[in-house]
Amino acid sequence: MAEWKEGMVEDQTPALIGLIVNPIAGMGGSVGLKGTDGADILKKAIALGARPLAAERTSRTLSAMSPAAGKFSFIVPPGAMGAGLLDNSEFSYRIAVPNSDQLSGAAATRAAAKAIKCAGASLILFAGGDGTARDLLDALGDSLPLIGIPCGVKMYSGVFATSPETAGHLACDSIEKSHDTELVEVMDIDESAYRAGQLSAELFGYARCPRSANRLQGPKARGQLTHYSAVRSAAAELARNLQPGQIYLVGPGTSAKAILDVLEIEGTLLGVDALSDRTLIGRDLSATEVRAVTKSRSVCLILGVVGGQGYVLGRGNQQIPADVVRKTGRDGLIILSSEEKLAQLAGGKLLVDTGNPTLDEELEGFVRVHTGAGRRMIMQLSAGR
Amino acid sequence: MESKPGKYASIPRKTRRSSPVRKKNRDETRVPSDAIKLRGYHAPVWDEPVVMELGYPGRRGQVYPAPEAKVAKTVGRAMELIPAAMRRDDRPALPEMTEPEVQRHYLHLSQETLGMMGISLFGTCTMKYNSRLGEAVAMRPEIAEVHPLQDERTLQGVLEIIHRFDLILRELSGMDQFVFQAGGGADAAYTQCVVTRAYHAYRGELSQRNEIITSIQAHPCNAATAAAAGFNVVTLPLAEQGYPSLDALKAAVSKRTAALLINNPDDMGIYNPEIKEWTRIVHEAGGLCFYDHANFNGVMGKISARELGFDACMFMLHKTFGAPKGGGGPAVGAYGCTDELAPFLPTPVVTHxxxxYRLDTDRPLSAGKVREYWGNIPQVIKAYAWVRSMGAEGIDEASDLSVLANNYMDKKLSAIRGLERSNPHLNSHRMEMTRWGLGPMKDETGIGTIDVANRMADFGIDPYWMSHEPWVVREPFTPEAGEMYSKEDIDTWVAVIDKISQEAYSDPEIVKSAPHSQAIRQVKGDAFDDPKKWAMTWRAYQRKHGKGGDRA
Incomplete structure (x- = not known):
């Protein structure tokens, strides 16, 4: 039984929150450039009249955090990447990397992230898009929770809050209450290919986020299996039922990798691996290698679902070429996910984008997603057009 | 809805005097919530120890006389009646207290709660007032002092009431036989699963039919009891229309289908109008159809599970039929089925x-028991008293009122900032409850549904029900007024939500740090997830928190 006392909040050292602003994030979007990766594109964007967005959006996040201003202090890079936004504000802050102004762009982001981590920050708020998220992933891996203030043109990664204000609230919640964290996908698309009309998102890794950072995530799923334990129990059941002689291509991501974990096989998290008779026969395969390993063999694909979007093919697993997918057909797709993750997808739909529109349409129909041992959820595969 | 002549012959008609109706031209939903004066409230704070920390060695509440010589001679030593292997070595470690000390302790605890007489629009639970008359009937010695193992010749009165109530539920559902053994709604869903198992086993199809279909918006007990009974579970997601599509159902059924377990309306208050087609598709595949009537209030008197094609259904006597659920019981899941499934029912079945009246245990195909004896009988008696006092027309009218009250509430809630109705693209009205979401408020102010629920208690209002997992709607809450709460109660409840919304946008800290007027301040839920912290027994509490506990 809790003892009732006036003023339950305990005194403690104020939390340290890192803040990194990518000042040019999102500038390409407003002038139709699909992204702002690289100096040339930035120049082009400015020439077309693009205006900086990140500062204004970060200010919205800071306003949302102002009621809790006394409970934490910021640690920031200098100038437009952070300190400039906090001058004359009610927030206390200190500068993490006084010399990093010699760096610019991605290198500056990475240097700032490392310095902020060394200073003992408990999480990092960053304003940017997928490119910025990738820079932070490169610098930190999953060692520190991230919350993205959505500013980019492309935001396929799961680290972004639904609005700048939500990012601020999440940050305050994370320091005031203990929050579970989870690993979410960091994805990015090839901008030049996208400009040429081809969308192909790649999975770059997994960043750590407070659980509620996900679009439709409740703050807790108490008593419910967490995503990974649900997927792992589904994978354990699947492992018992693997067919001899069959080739299983294990797509990237934590969900698909659960089958390798259950079989105690060292595979790759971000690549496509091949299994046959419970042993690894191919690791981190390219499209050509996938074709070679599956040639004249019966194939099944073990896939996960991209959170918040619902892609099972075409985002992060382009190594599996359309002709191999055609061979497996819809019946050869084994999809692992938790009900929690599927519940967030509108209309019960999963998306496929194999790069071959005719095949995408052939794949349309219902599939049974493995959501636990003895648990399936009926989802509709859609070409999303 | 007008009752058809001859409908519900088992439920006595009541001569009803209609109450005078005030006619008003103005739109009542436009009365601003600001115009309602909210009550001030503060809970008493007793800083009450847990009962295990109270008492003094040797103190007693009741001291019993030694048995009379003749009794002692006939029975022998009481201790020797217990088999040696079952006897405990030590006395149980119970607190030793006098009767007034016990009374004082529980009075203090009760004073620290909101009690069950507040405005509790706790959706999916259909909170109702448990009449003193119903209590008085259940407490009569003919009910309270009988034992289920008595000779049935001495139980004729109780069995007659059970049989009569069975007939009433048959009329409300179209089923052929009810049993009351299940100790709650989930237990009744489990009854369906074991009946399904026995039915398919009898037909030699159990090894093939190992899947039970349900929806993501059905009560989680449907999936859980199916799994507990050894079935695989196939879950259907919601389509754009707010309920699962027929195509998804068609994709789910196969020769492996054992049964469909489904609510209608679901917890979002959306009625699936295609339900007859659903039961046809499942039957065509060889499966059974079970109607989980957890949300019966909006449709009682309007539909018949049998006419919609169901083989079995379940009513929760502890919500729909008068007695509110509180503190985890007492409850009864009344389970009814067709004659085809009746041989597989748990025993005993009350027959006439x-x-x-008889307790029929000679049913060789029975699925076995789901619980001891034949049900939580005082609860059945209260439900019977409720039906008799409502009458057939009263039940029809109560259903109308509950849908009306919810739609009145919907209109008022839709004017409050930060709220969003689930499936906002659907314009149709909802049934007896609606799932709402605070997603916009969360985005704009950081205040979510748990914060609002905490703050409600400061106004002396029971916090609402949010949603079963997983959360399909962001930051959900699910109010349900039912037929019992007055317009003034609903107005007050909505005014509290409105007030908290205003606070969220102007002074979010007051909401975030709530409750401020309760006996216990904010409960940090994290301990529930940490096996190192939670304790289900006093011994575990002492082990995890130190001898005597740190009372943290």
Missing amino acids: SGKR
């Missing part, structure tokens, strides 16, 4: 042979 024309002269005598």
Whole structure:
């Protein structure tokens, strides 16, 4: 039984929150450039009249955090990447990397992230898009929770809050209450290919986020299996039922990798691996290698679902070429996910984008997603057009 | 809805005097919530120890006389009646207290709660007032002092009431036989699963039919009990229309289908109008159809599970039929089925042979028991009293009122900032409850549904029900007024939500740090997830928190 006392909040050292602003994030979007990766594109964007967005959006996040201003202090890079936004504000802050102004762009982001981590920050708020998220992933891996203030043109990664204000609230919640964290996908698309009309998102890794950072995530799923334990129990059941002689291509991501974990096989998290008779026969395969390993063999694909979007093919697993997918057909797709993750997808739909529109349409129909041992959820595969 | 002549012959008609109706031209939903004066409230704070920390060695509440010589001689030593292997070595470690000390302790605890007489629009639970009359009937010695193992010849009165109530539920559902053994709604869903198992086993199809279909918006007990009974579970997601599509159902059924377990309306208050087609598709595949009537209030008197094609259904006597649920019981899941499934029912089944009422245990195909004896009988009696006092027309009218009250509430809530109705693209009205979401408020102010629920208690209002997992709607809450709460109660409840919304946008800290007027301040839920912290027994509490506990 809790003892009732006036003023339950305990005194403690104020939390340290890192803040990194990518000042040019999102500038390409407003002038139709699909992204702002690289100096040339930035120049082009400015020439077309693009205006900086990140500062204004970060200010919205800071306003949302102002009621809790006394409970934490910021640690920031200098100038437009952070300190400039906090001058004359009610927030206390200190500068993490006084010399990093010699760096610019991605290198500056990475240097700032490392310095902020060394200073003992408990999480990092960053304003940017997928490119910025990738820079932070490169610098930190999953060692520190991230919350993205959505500013980019492309935001396929799961680290972004639904609005700048939500990012601020999440940050305050994370320091005031203990929050579970989870690993979410960091994805990015090839901008030049996208400009040429081809969308192909790649999975770059997994960043750590407070659980509620996900679009439709409740703050807790108490008593419910967490995503990974649900997927792992589904994978354990699947492992018992693997067919001899069959080739299983294990797509990237934590969900698909659960089958390798259950079989105690060292595979790759971000690549496509091949299994046959419970042993690894191919690791981190390219499209050509996938074709070679599956040639004249019966194939099944073990896939996960991209959170918040619902892609099972075409985002992060382009190594599996359309002709191999055609061979497996819809019946050869084994999809692992938790009900929690599927519940967030509108209309019960999963998306496929194999790069071959005719095949995408052939794949349309219902599939049974493995959501636990003895648990399936009926989802509709859609070409999303 | 007008009752058809001859409908519900088992439920006595009541001569009802209609109450005078005030006619008003103005739109009542436009009365601003600001115009309602909210009550001030503060809970008493007793800083009450847990009962295990109270008492003094040797103190007693009741001291019993030694048995009379004749009794002692006949029975022998009481201790020797217990088999040696079952006897405990030590006395149980119970607190030793006098009767007034016990009374004082529980009075203090009760004073620290909101009690069950507040405005509790706790959706999916259909909170109702448990009449003192119903209590008085259940407490009569003919009910309270009988034992289920008595000779049935001495139980004729109780069995007659059960049989009569069975007939009433048959009329409300179209089923052929009810049993009351299940100790709650989930237990009744489990009854369906074991009946399904026995039915398919009898037909030699159990090894093939190992899947039970349900929806993501059905009560989680449907999936859980199916799994507990050894079935695989196939879950259907919601389509754009707010309920699962027929195509998804068609994709789910196969020769492996054992049964469909489904609510209608679901917890979002959306009625699936295609339900007859659903039961047809499942039957065509060889499966059974079970109607989980957890949300019966909006449709009672309007539909018949049998006419919609169901083989079985379940009513929760502890919500729909008068007695509110509180503190985890007492509850009864009344389970009814067709004659085809009746041989597989748990035993005993109360039957009537024309002269005598019997407890029929001679049912060789029975699925076995789901619980001891034949049900939580005082609860059945209260439900019977409720039906008799409502009458057939009253039940029809209560259903109308509950849908009306919810739609009145919907209109008022839709004017409050930060709220969003689930499936906002659907314009149709909802049934007896609606799932709402605070997603916009969360985005704009950081205040979510748990914060609002905490703050409600400061106004002396029971916090609402949010949603079963997983959360399909962001930051959900699910109010349900039912037929019992007055317009003033609903107005007050909505005014509290409105007030908290205003606070969220102007002074979010007051909401975030709530409750401020309760006996216990904010409960940090994290301990529930940490096996190192939570304790289900006093011994575990002492082990995890130190001898005597740190009372943290």
